[in-house]
Amino acid sequence: xxxxxxxxxxxxxxxxxxxxxxxxxxxxxxxxxxxxxxxxxxxxxxxxxxxxxxxxxxxxxxxxxxxxxxxxxxxxxxxxxxxxxxxxxxxxxxxxxxxxxxxxxxxxxxxxxxxxxxxxxxxxxxxxxxxxxxxxxxxxxxxxxxxxxxxxxxxxxxxxxxxxxxxxxxxxxxxxxxxxxxxxxxxxxxxxxxxxxxxxxxxxxxxxxxxxxxxxxxxxxxxxxxxxxxxxxxxxxxxxxxxxxxxxxxxxxxx
Amino acid sequence: xxxxxxxxxxxxxxxxxxxxxxxxxxxxxxxxxxxxxxxxxxxxxxxxxxxxxxxxxxxxxxxxxxxxxxxxxxxxxxxxxxxxxxxxxxxxxxxxxxxxxxxxxxxxxxxxxxxxxxxxxxxxxxxxxxxxxxxxxxxxxxxxxxxxxxxxxxxxxxxxxxxxxxxxxxxxxxxxxxxxxxxxxxxxxxxxxxxxxxxxxxxxxxxxxxxxxxxxxxxxxxxxxxxxxxxxxxxxxxxxxxxxxxxxxxxxxxx
DNA sequence: GAGTGGTCTAGACCACGTT
DNA sequence: ACGTGGTCTAGACCACTCG
Numbered sequence: 001x002x003x004x005x006x007x008x009x010x011x012x013x014x015x016x017x018x019x020x021x022x023x024x025x026x027x028x029x030x031x032x033x034x035x036x037x038x039x040x041x042x043x044x045x046x047x048x049x050x051x052x053x054x055x056x057x058x059x060x061x062x063x064x065x066x067x068x069x070x071x072x073x074x075x076x077x078x079x080x081x082x083x084x085x086x087x088x089x090x091x092x093x094x095x096x097x098x099x100x101x102x103x104x105x106x107x108x109x110x111x112x113x114x115x116x117x118x119x120x121x122x123x124x125x126x127x128x129x130x131x132x133x134x135x136x137x138x139x140x141x142x143x144x145x146x147x148x149x150x151x152x153x154x155x156x157x158x159x160x161x162x163x164x165x166x167x168x169x170x171x172x173x174x175x176x177x178x179x180x181x182x183x184x185x186x187x188x189x190x191x192x193x194x195x196x197x198x199x200x201x202x203x204x205x206x207x208x209x210x211x212x213x214x215x216x217x218x219x220x221x222x223x224x225x226x227x228x229x230x231x232x233x234x235x236x237x238x239x240x241x242x243x244x245x246x247x248x249x250x251x252x253x254x255x
Numbered sequence: 256x257x258x259x260x261x262x263x264x265x266x267x268x269x270x271x272x273x274x275x276x277x278x279x280x281x282x283x284x285x286x287x288x289x290x291x292x293x294x295x296x297x298x299x300x301x302x303x304x305x306x307x308x309x310x311x312x313x314x315x316x317x318x319x320x321x322x323x324x325x326x327x328x329x330x331x332x333x334x335x336x337x338x339x340x341x342x343x344x345x346x347x348x349x350x351x352x353x354x355x356x357x358x359x360x361x362x363x364x365x366x367x368x369x370x371x372x373x374x375x376x377x378x379x380x381x382x383x384x385x386x387x388x389x390x391x392x393x394x395x396x397x398x399x400x401x402x403x404x405x406x407x408x409x410x411x412x413x414x415x416x417x418x419x420x421x422x423x424x425x426x427x428x429x430x431x432x433x434x435x436x437x438x439x440x441x442x443x444x445x446x447x448x449x450x451x452x453x454x455x456x457x458x459x460x461x462x463x464x465x466x467x468x469x470x471x472x473x474x475x476x477x478x479x480x481x482x483x484x485x486x487x488x489x490x491x492x493x494x495x496x497x498x499x500x501x502x503x504x505x506x507x508x509x510x
Numbered sequence: 511g512a513g514t515g516g517t518c519t520a521g522a523c524c525a526c527g528t529t
Numbered sequence: 530a531c532g533t534g535g536t537c538t539a540g541a542c543c544a545c546t547c548g
Contacts, residue, residue, distance in 0.1 A: 045514060056538055066468045069454045078515050078545055087451065095506035146425065192503035196342065197452045197472050197495040199324045213321045216454050240452040248447035249504050251350035300533065311519055333526055333534050
């Protein structure tokens with residue numbers, strides 16, 4: 001039955017001049033704002049919303065995806081949609097250990113080690129660390145949570161000659177930079193970053209209870225010691241709605 | 256490791272046990288890689304691809320949207336899909352004028368002034384500049400292109416007491432920071448940034464020939480002079496596939 | 511086992527860009 | 530005027546989560 005122009009038979013939501021997607025977006029925003037839906041609250045099921053807003057699944061999903069891209073909601077793989085908590089502020093040059101950064105913002109931090117091995121450096125890693133390809137490096141992969149929500153998947157590669165035996169330490173409770181200093185007498189004296197917006201790969205995605213292909217912020221970092229030698233490098237993948245990067249410094253005069 | 260489907264194959268042509276979306280993604284990637292599709296090339300029309308890959312419009316669009324999120328392709332509003340050029344490297348602390356940054360990477364820069372007015376500062380702008388709300392500021396909005404592609408929508412707010420009459424200069428050809436120095440004897444001696452990944456708002460979207468809601472990288476900046484006084488602030492919205500932010504500095508010891 | 515999100519089908523109409 | 534992308538309809542099946 002292609003409805004040519006019935007125009008009124010079944011109108012719970014009065015007709016509209018604005019496109020459904022817009023109305024939907026606003027309706028959802030109202031829901032996020034008006035109700036007592038706090039951070040981390042789960043939204044009603046898609047079918048429920050679809051019924052109560054009088055739309056199709058696809059249209060609804062498009063509106064939800066838009067809000068996700070805006071960073072107002074996020075989804076957990078096959079578990080539903082949730083209201084995004086405020087972004088964590090991540091000061092790139094403060095170089096605070098994760099736990100301290102999080103706790104200084106009145107949030108709770110948890111870390112889980114997914115992998116801690118020694119293995120030969122790939123060409124890419126070797127280049128970043130300034131060592132020969134296939135030289136052994138320590139490889140540490142961790143998932144980090146804020147207020148119980150997994151938001152960061154990070155992979156570290158450390159020079160073994162700088163940090164012998166570091167894998168024997170407790171890598172869930174202790175910060176790496178703190179270990180560097182207290183056990184190895186090494187301080188980070190320069191950092192360099194590359195930041196770009198991409199998607200979660202499969203590994204990161206399931207560590208973050210997310211779907212591969214979801215929006216992500218990549219932060220790659222190389223740490224240097226006082227002699228200008230690269231001592232380790234990180235690859236961080238953040239859920240894109242979870243952070244806001246900040247930084248304050250004097251511009252470089254040279255060049 | 257979730258091995259639900261028998262094939263987690265990453266081989267080029269996985270016949271038809273893998274879900275359509277995966278096959279599609281790989282087919283499209285092959286297209287991007289194998290063919291002589293250079294940067295900026297337009298992809299075939301959706302209906303054409305849909306036919307040649309044997310899928311539905313929706314499924315195809317999902318695959319395209321994924322590649323867009325990865326930064327491999329982008330779309331221009333109602334004009335089609337295009338192959339993303341390599342990302343421009345944007346060194347946050349180099350503080351190079353846009354044109355120089357772009358040209359130093361063998362690309363071509365263009366700037367278009369969309370607005371150049373004097374108007375009272377909003378509460379938000381006033382707070383960032385450390386002035387009273389409703390104090391007049393110069394408001395400059397520009398669109399910036401790389402190799403003919405619009406990639407950046409940027410809004411500047413300048414203190415009028417620092418830069419009297421600056422609107423009379425040619426703001427399309429000359430860089431602001433260069434004007435600051437040459438005409439006003441003011442040098443930027445400190446910058447602070449906030450970076451976060453969001454979406455294009457409507458204004459930015461149509462300046463960038465994009466659709467509102469497309470993925471974007473926001474860069475907000477405040478520039479300070481040698482006395483620590485905020486002299487201007489920027490709000491930049493980049494097409495997210497167009498840039499990679501970089502930065503290298505000594506971590507802050509204090510605090 | 512019920513209900514959820516994830517995925518997919520097979521169409522359609524519209525507004526706009528390009529010809 | 531035609532073809533494009535943008536949007537929408539009205540379903541369906543599956544894999545997974547959760548009670």
